[in-house]
Amino acid sequence: MLRLVSTASRPASSGRLSRVVCSNCVSTGRRTFASSSALRADITLTVDGKEVTVPQGSALIQACEAAGSPVPRFCYHDRLAIAGNCRMCLVEVERSPKPVASCAMPAMPGAKVFTNTPLVHEAREGVMEFLLANHPLDCPICDQGGECDLQDQSMRYGSDRSRFHEITGKRAVEDKDLGPLVKTSMNRCIQCTRCVRFANEVAGVEELGTTGRGNDLQIGMYVEKTMDSELSGNIVDLCPVGALTSKPYAFHARPWELKNTESIDVLDAVGSNIRVDSRGVQVMRIQPRTNDDVNEEWISDKTRYAYDGLKFQRLTTPLVKQGDRFVSASWHDAFTAIVSGLASSGAKGDEIQAIAGHLADTESLVALKDFTNRLGSDNTALDQAGGYAPPVAGVDVRSNYLFNSTIPGVEQADVILLVGTNPRHEAAVLNSRIRKSWLHTGLEVGLIGERADTTYGYDYLGQDAKALADFVAGKGEFAKKFQAAKKPLIIVGSAISEHADGPAVYNALAKFVEKNKSRLVTPEWNGFSVLQRVASRAAAYEIGFVPTKKAAAVKPKFIYLLNADEVDPKSIPKDAFVVYQGHHGDLGASLADVCLPAAAYTEKSTTWVNTEGRTQLGRAAVPPPGASREDWKIVRALSEVVGSPLPYDDVVTLRDRMWEISPTLVRYDTTEPTSVDVALTGLKTLAAHTAGAKVTGVPFKKPVANFYQTDPISRASVTMAQTTRAFVNGERYGFSESEKSSQAAFA
Amino acid sequence: MSLIRASTQAFRQTIDLRTAVRALSSEVKAPVESRTETAEVAIPTKDVLTAEVLSGAPTELRHRPVRIYQPARNTMQSGGAKMERWRIDFDILQGGGRWENPLMGWASSADYMQGTRVSFKSKEDAIHFAEKQGWDYYVQPPPTKKIPPKNYAENYVYKPNKLRIARTK
Ligand code: SF4
Ligand code: FES
Numbered sequence: 009m010l011r012l013v014s015t016a017s018r019p020a021s022s023g024r025l026s027r028v029v030c031s032n033c034v035s036t037g038r039r040t041f042a043s044s045s046a047l048r049a050d051i052t053l054t055v056d057g058k059e060v061t062v063p064q065g066s067a068l069i070q071a072c073e074a075a076g077s078p079v080p081r082f083c084y085h086d087r088l089a090i091a092g093n094c095r096m097c098l099v100e101v102e103r104s105p106k107p108v109a110s111c112a113m114p115a116m117p118g119a120k121v122f123t124n125t126p127l128v129h130e131a132r133e134g135v136m137e138f139l140l141a142n143h144p145l146d147c148p149i150c151d152q153g154g155e156c157d158l159q160d161q162s163m164r165y166g167s168d169r170s171r172f173h174e175i176t177g178k179r180a181v182e183d184k185d186l187g188p189l190v191k192t193s194m195n196r197c198i199q200c201t202r203c204v205r206f207a208n209e210v211a212g213v214e215e216l217g218t219t220g221r222g223n224d225l226q227i228g229m230y231v232e233k234t235m236d237s238e239l240s241g242n243i244v245d246l247c248p249v250g251a252l253t254s255k256p257y258a259f260h261a262r263p264w265e266l267k268n269t270e271s272i273d274v275l276d277a278v279g280s281n282i283r284v285d286s287r288g289v290q291v292m293r294i295q296p297r298t299n300d301d302v303n304e305e306w307i308s309d310k311t312r313y314a315y316d317g318l319k320f321q322r323l324t325t326p327l328v329k330q331g332d333r334f335v336s337a338s339w340h341d342a343f344t345a346i347v348s349g350l351a352s353s354g355a356k357g358d359e360i361q362a363i364a365g366h367l368a369d370t371e372s373l374v375a376l377k378d379f380t381n382r383l384g385s386d387n388t389a390l391d392q393a394g395g396y397a398p399p400v401a402g403v404d405v406r407s408n409y410l411f412n413s414t415i416p417g418v419e420q421a422d423v424i425l426l427v428g429t430n431p432r433h434e435a436a437v438l439n440s441r442i443r444k445s446w447l448h449t450g451l452e453v454g455l456i457g458e459r460a461d462t463t464y465g466y467d468y469l470g471q472d473a474k475a476l477a478d479f480v481a482g483k484g485e486f487a488k489k490f491q492a493a494k495k496p497l498i499i500v501g502s503a504i505s506e507h508a509d510g511p512a513v514y515n516a517l518a519k520f521v522e523k524n525k526s527r528l529v530t531p532e533w534n535g536f537s538v539l540q541r542v543a544s545r546a547a548a549y550e551i552g553f554v555p556t557k558k559a560a561a562v563k564p565k566f567i568y569l570l571n572a573d574e575v576d577p578k579s580i581p582k583d584a585f586v587v588y589q590g591h592h593g594d595l596g597a598s599l600a601d602v603c604l605p606a607a608a609y610t611e612k613s614t615t616w617v618n619t620e621g622r623t624q625l626g627r628a629a630v631p632p633p634g635a636s637r638e639d640w641k642i643v644r645a646l647s648e649v650v651g652s653p654l655p656y657d658d659v660v661t662l663r664d665r666m667w668e669i670s671p672t673l674v675r676y677d678t679t680e681p682t683s684v685d686v687a688l689t690g691l692k693t694l695a696a697h698t699a700g701a702k703v704t705g706v707p708f709k710k711p712v713a714n715f716y717q718t719d720p721i722s723r724a725s726v727t728m729a730q731t732t733r734a735f736v737n738g739e740r741y742g743f744s745e746s747e748k749s750s751q752a753a754f755a
Numbered sequence: 756m757s758l759i760r761a762s763t764q765a766f767r768q769t770i771d772l773r774t775a776v777r778a779l780s781s782e783v784k785a786p787v788e789s790r791t792e793t794a795e796v797a798i799p800t801k802d803v804l805t806a807e808v809l810s811g812a813p814t815e816l817r818h819r820p821v822r823i824y825q826p827a828r829n830t831m832q833s834g835g836a837k838m839e840r841w842r843i844d845f846d847i848l849q850g851g852g853r854w855e856n857p858l859m860g861w862a863s864s865a866d867y868m869q870g871t872r873v874s875f876k877s878k879e880d881a882i883h884f885a886e887k888q889g890w891d892y893y894v895q896p897p898p899t900k901k902i903p904p905k906n907y908a909e910n911y912v913y914k915p916n917k918l919r920i921a922r923t924k
Contacts (some may be wrong), residue, residue: 066904090907112907155831199776204924217923289860297827300901631852
């Protein structure tokens with residue numbers, strides 16, 4: 009409202025003042041808007057007396073937006089197809105007899121559009137009246153209250169009374185059961201079909217749809233079925249009313265009570281941008297944050313709903329093992345116990361091992377590596393199968409372990425080969441991009457590895473390294489398509505480096521990419537991408553948190569687990585002294601002699617590097633519980649007690665140290681492409697280093713068996729346990745146990 | 756004593772600059788909000804005097820970095836009005852940020868800045884303000900928006916080969 013008034017009353021002269029204001033607020037959006045499609049011709053039209061230039065083929069609503077005249081809407085969404093069925097976006101166009109729906113109308117050159125005339129106001133009021141005719145008046149008990157488009161727009165554009173007084177009352181619609189995440193209240197549905205379009209286009213759930221027409225139109229799954237998709241939580245955001253709301257968050261908080269903190273997700277390696285909404289000391293919910301370079305506007309259900317795991321199983325005080333019990337101790341006692349454990353274990357040099365887990369942040373990785381090196385050890389291992397040895401792909405060249413094509417770049421590829429990966433579960437948001445491209449372009453996908461339901465069709469090439477050898481040799485239909493592609497892309501899963509055939513696969517691929525470098529590695533395009541699946545891995549490779557060959561051979565006597573919860577208990581020698589630092593009492597803590605409580609990702613402002621090598625800065629939303637502390641501070645404090653203090657006292661100096669290691673670690677929100685020469689050198693070394701690797705022919709396996717529980721946070725989460733039951737184990741759960749209910753329930 | 760005098764002089768200089776600017780802005784017939792907008796035109800001078808020299812603000816504040824950013828749009832709603840402002844707020848305090856009060860179960864805090872959030876019309880204003888206060892700041896760049904042109908007709912475009920989507924709308 010404010011904005012509209014100020015736009016109207018702004019002087020038309022281009023005085024210095026107005027220019028300053030414009031360049032600050034409005035034009036940022038406009039400039040990028042136009043530059044995003046330089047290839048198309050631009051057209052110019054007038055919106056509310058302002059000239060605006062948009063690319064040809066834009067919808068009128070986009071032109072209005074670019075001109076700074078917001079248009080109310082329910083069904084139009086920037087990232088979905090246009091439906092044009094709510095009619096809220098009516099505007100007046102000169103020489104048009106009726107108001108036109110601006111989302112379904114292409115912008116025409118020279119058109120004169122008005123968004124703020126009596127005709128438009130009346131049209132909006134009329135539409136509002138229709139929409140509200142069947143909308144229940146239950147805002148006080150509706151979870152959408154306070155962030156409801158319908159609520160806000162009826163206040164702004166609606167009338168204060170209605171002419172509809174149906175004797176039969178308002179329309180009543182049966183609620184649907186979409187599973188443990190999405191709560192439905194279908195009386196409130198205004199049939200904008202955003203949820204249907206999202207499910208069809210983005211999530212790949214083609215069962216969600218509409219039945220009936222007009223007043224009887226209903227949204228549902230046709231048969232009684234839950235919505236099994238790893239992106240289903242997004243329909244809660246999309247729904248402009250309270251028809252779809254979040255089940256775990258139901259009646260927990262109101263939006264105006266929440267403190268919003270913009271942060272980064274760590275439950276996969278995509279580094280989705282999130283907004284953590286907290287109240288007091290609790291995280292109440294997690295919402296996506298729009299970033300077209302990473303997650304667009306979507307996040308996966310694990311990212312969105314695993315937050316309740318932050319409340320359970322937390323380590324809140326330092327624990328020291330006495331006999332077979334943990335006794336809580338002060339920080340001082342815990343550190344003393346570690347120092348004496350280090351001494352009594354007799355660990356020297358490489359016998360001191362540090363293992364970095366999935367959720368370790370970059371600051372603590374750097375601190376721990378420096379600390380381990382100061383103790384004379386190079387034994388910095390990773391918490392994965394084969395993580396105790398130097399990684400196959402090496403860490404000297406970034407392009408050997410990063411997603412070089414970048415996440416938005418996936419949409420430019422015309423043929424994609426997936427090797428040993430199921431992106432749907434390893435990087436759900438990235439998978440939706442592949443689907444988008446598969447739907448809208450002629451993208452062809454091939455898969456080597458375990459079969460998976462990917463939400464797009466693919467050519468299945470085989471399940472092991474032999475299939476890859478055939479592909480490299482150019483056998484088969486898909487290999488021919490790949491040869492003909494202009495921008496081919498190979499996505500190598502992170503599980504390949506953990507596999508027995510890893511060296512052979514990397515060898516074959518490195519040679520293949522080198523041979524086809526004219527298409528695969530060019531200044532504009534790097535089609536060799538490694539898809540990491542855990543948040544800390546890219547950062548660990550970046551700083552060289554990997555063991556040397558010599559160190560890897562040594563049997564450790566002192567082990568420092570940093571958030572390492574996937575370790576194989578058998579790999580830890582019986583007599584070793586084990587320290588666990590982390591936030592959850594999961595597997596790692598149970599193996600430890602001393603547990604140090606640390607902060608979870610919503611509780612610390614730390615750096616995260618995603619699979620593309622994009623460095624992003626998270627932000628603390630709530631304080632860590634009990635005596636827990638930020639991770640790097642714990643390592644720093646311990647180094648002091650051990651007697652070789654690390655040279656950084658605050659996070660600024662620590663980040664200076666990170667800059668020394670790799671400047672990319674402090675260049676936020678960008679990806680830096682590796683130059684062609686360096687990338688090729690990296691591949692050459694990789695090929696040389698893995699030369700002569702034997703192929704065992706063991707089939708590749710999907711690394712993520714249960715998408716909903718992959719880390720200590722999601723394993724502690726009740727919601728994720730319910731989703732596992734409903735979607736992974738296929739158990740019936742929830743309120744619609746229809747086979748047990750009596751006949752009358754169906755009536 | 757001399758220090759304070761020097762700083763008052765610096766202060767007066769800035770004030771002079773502002774009045775000059777205001778005169779300029781009245782030429783172009785500024786609308787009602789001119790007062791806030793004139794502040795924007797004031798080009799931040801390089802050598803700013805940090806406020807704490809005079810204000811007596813606790814020195815601990817200097818060790819707390821602030822973040823300058825444009826708040827993201829709430830994905831629950833389609834309106835974007837709040838996205839245009841630049842906001843300054845503080846990182847939470849690790850120790851005394853908030854705790855659950857044992858008496859009532861509400862959240863208590865020892866952090867007097869936890870409720871402070873200041874909005875500005877432009878990034879430069881926010882940076883200037885942070886510099887004046889002597890705060891360390893981190894400017895979070897706003898993500899670029901890439902929305903391709905959209906068209907209703909795309910729903911009906913003919914695609915060769917196998918049909919890849921069955922629309923259920
Ligand atoms: S459930 Fe919500 S998103 Fe889906 S059609 Fe109804 S109002 Fe639209
Ligand atoms: S937004 Fe245009 S018809 Fe719904």
